[in-house]
Amino acid sequence: VIVQRSLSAKNLSHAKGGSVLGGYLKIFPMFFIVMPGMISRALYPDEVGCVDPDICQRVCGAAVGCSNIAYPKLVIELLPDGLRGLMIAVMMAALMSSLTSIFNSSSTLFVIDIWQRIRRKASEQELMIVGRVFILILVVISILWIPIIQSANSGKLFDYIQSITSYLAPPITALFILAIFCKRINEPGAFWGLMVGLAVGLVRMILEFIYSTPSCGEEDRRPAVLKDLHYLYFALILCVLTAIVIVLISLCTPPIPEEKLVCLTWWTRHRKAPTIDLKNYKSRAAQINPADGESALVESTDSAKPPCWKMLYLWFCGLSTGPTPTLSQEERAALERRLTSIEEKPLWKIVCNVNAILLLTVNVFLWAYFG
Known part of the structure; x- marks a missing residue:
């Protein structure tokens, strides 16, 4: 969700x-979760803090x-x-919202x-409908998964969320x-x-x-891998294991050509892609498909x-009901240059970088102090 x-x-400063x-914002849940839990545990020790399984079953059904x-319970x-x-x-x-x-x-x-990959020539309308049907399938799976959540991690929802994240x-x-900082x-x-990382994480989750x-x-x-190895430590081990597999297999296979790494890694972020002769590109495209060579450059009439x-039907599916304008090759190239630019205004670059360093410092302190 965050990466998308x-x-x-709009630009690099907005992304940062x-x-x-x-x-x-992710700092606050620690206080939002811990403090109400402590208050509720003190006010309702026999309900929120129940130990006897029979009492817990009667109070909350778990x-x-x-x-x-x-x-x-505090809210109510x-x-x-x-x-x-x-x-x-x-x-x-x-x-x-989540x-x-x-x-x-x-x-x-x-x-x-x-x-x-299955339907290479699928239209936008088909992709929209397939996406919404897939969401319905996800909703059904989520509802069927609720009993598993209730019985996992001693019934603690927060622990369940963190453990699943640690496995996946x-x-x-x-x-x-590795992909950002290593060109190999x-x-x-x-x-x-x-x-490999997914397989190992799924084994632990199962x-x-x-x-x-x-x-x-x-x-x-329980087995020692569950009893003696906390899921947060397992997450560190899984991260290192995945990195080792990625590096070893990458070294044993041909590297990506240097010209294809433009703007894709930290070290090549300022390199410029080779320019394209739009006139020749346009003529070649028309030769490949003469019927669509000119009609694709003008708006739909x-x-x-x-x-x-x-x-x-189109309104219900969220699709446009009017003609779709098509950009010319020059307009498309200008739009792509604007969207892929990583130039930043000096002021906002400094603001984002300083806040990033401050955020890392605060998080390291909180982990060290409360851990």
Whole structure:
């Protein structure tokens, strides 16, 4: 979700500023989660802090614990009617916002990386419909997954979220860092590194579901990889393992040609791509497909209004009902130069860089102090 938002930013300063702001906002959940949990545990020790599985089952319907009801119970029990409804509306809005971001990003990945490989000539209308159908499938899977979430990680939703992230995110982190700072990394190394990291992370995640966390007072009979290795330490090991696989396979396979790395790595970010002779490019394109050589350079002149049922269908699918303008080769080249420029205004460059360093400093201090 974050990477897609950064890639769609107006310019590099906007991308950096948005990422830094997101980093600042991610500091607050530590206080938003820990403080209400401590307050609720002190006010409702027999409900939020229940230990007996029978009592927990009666209170919240989960035998492994009732820590997930800590914050909702504070809202329902302590706030007056007006504020209670407002807070519940805020919680639902935040949940819906997070889910829509995840679903949209997932559908984009499916449509672009999978569906377009199956249907290479799929129209935009087809891609839009497939993306929305895929979101419906994700919603169904999410609903069916709820019982697994309730029984995992002793019923602690926050621990479940962090553990799943620790099993799936480290390979992506290792790949991004290596791909940005190492020109020798290539596609086979990236692919097999992700596959190995995903396989190892899924093995750990499946073991977590098979061997549930024992209740208080019970002997822990889980394998050592679960009992003695915390998921945060496992995330570090998985990240290093993925990086090793990526580097080894990349070194054993041909490198990416230097001319194809323009603007793709830290060391080649200021290199300029070779210029294209637009006139010759236009003539070559017309020779390849003479029927479309000129018509693709002008706006659509089809002004016939579609029937009402089709306009309703297009509106429901979020598609344009009017003619779609087509840019000329010169206009497209100018637009691409503007969108791919990494030039920044000096003031905002300094502001973003200083805040990035400050953010890293604050996070390192918080991890060291509270860890």
